[in-house]
Amino acid sequence: MRRIIETAEKILEEYGGRDIFETATNAGAKVWYRQLGGLKGFYICENGFRYIVINADLDNVLKKVVCAHEFGHDILHRELSVGGIRENTLFLDTNKTEREANIFAACVLISDEEILEQISYQSDIESVSSSLGYPCEIVKYKLHAMNCKGYKFNVDDIQNDFLK
Numbered sequence: 001m002r003r004i005i006e007t008a009e010k011i012l013e014e015y016g017g018r019d020i021f022e023t024a025t026n027a028g029a030k031v032w033y034r035q036l037g038g039l040k041g042f043y044i045c046e047n048g049f050r051y052i053v054i055n056a057d058l059d060n061v062l063k064k065v066v067c068a069h070e071f072g073h074d075i076l077h078r079e080l081s082v083g084g085i086r087e088n089t090l091f092l093d094t095n096k097t098e099r100e101a102n103i104f105a106a107c108v109l110i111s112d113e114e115i116l117e118q119i120s121y122q123s124d125i126e127s128v129s130s131s132l133g134y135p136c137e138i139v140k141y142k143l144h145a146m147n148c149k150g151y152k153f154n155v156d157d158i159q160n161d162f163l164k
Contacts, residue, residue, distance in 0.1 A: 105141070
């Protein structure tokens with residue numbers, strides 16, 4: 001997990017800030033919006049071109065989460081993308097690459113400082129999540145990542161199928 005955290009921090013420093021669409025574009029990935037039915041998004045690398053495809057029908061928050069997740073595949077799993085990495089559900093913790101992409105997404109979307117500020121006056125993850133505007137599972141992934149840095153947050157198991 002430490003490698004993923006460090007990679008996310010390096011990407012943010014090198015390619016932009018917390019605007020995930022700008023950061024992904026600056027890093028060389030093309031972000032496209034398409035009608036995908038029940039599919040939330042996917043990543044594909046073809047002929048040296050990298051594409052993050054996001055369901056145009058998603059709300060803005062979910063578009064950011066999907067973009068960050070797929071950008072995680074771009075950065076961490078590009079070699080696996082021949083033919084595309086396609087998911088019906090983003091948060092499948094049983095799959096190592098999905099878990100890694102989720103950790104990456106949480107790290108690029110939410111700073112340690114934002115979490116620490118919210119936790120200083122919020123008593124539960126749901127309140128922190130609501131204040132930050134992200135799904136609870138993204139906040140939980142971020143807390144898990146921060147625990148690898150030495151923090152001691154008590155985090156329940158992450159519910160893997162919340163986006164079904």
